[in-house]
Amino acid sequence: MQRLVEMKFEDKLEIQELTSRYANAMDDTDLESWMATWDANGLWKGGLGEFQGADKLRELFAALGERIKNRRHVMTNFVIEGDGVRAEQRCYMLVFDRVSEARLIASGVYNDRLIKTGGAWKFLERQVALDPSFRP
Numbered sequence: 001m002q003r004l005v006e007m008k009f010e011d012k013l014e015i016q017e018l019t020s021r022y023a024n025a026m027d028d029t030d031l032e033s034w035m036a037t038w039d040a041n042g043l044w045k046g047g048l049g050e051f052q053g054a055d056k057l058r059e060l061f062a063a064l065g066e067r068i069k070n071r072r073h074v075m076t077n078f079v080i081e082g083d084g085v086r087a088e089q090r091c092y093m094l095v096f097d098r099v100s101e102a103r104l105i106a107s108g109v110y111n112d113r114l115i116k117t118g119g120a121w122k123f124l125e126r127q128v129a130l131d132p133s134f135r136p
Contacts, residue, residue, distance in 0.1 A: 011121070022075075027072055031061050035061075045125070074094040082114070086114065086116075087116075090109065106130055107134060112127070
């Protein structure tokens, strides 16, 4: 992660909350709340490919379908740097089954780029990499 100018604690907290809203929206299969975490030209990169812009992000959410149903996404170990307008974040992701067994079913790392627009932080880019033990 490129070292940026130190940012305010409040901005870091807002980014952590944004990340939690992203995870909660996935757990609740709430497309509109999930979309609200993204910049209009946001880019998601991961095992399913690259999805950029609102229409493609909606396609991604639909494609995730059963993969996110009955799951609990936990984001942790946040490292956030930025200048109050742009930021970079690295955080870990843990995914648990919440219906059959309370067991870890995936883990990985998100590397994010964010922008503050209209007074709110949004994801410009999220790149997720699953840990080797959980790759299909």
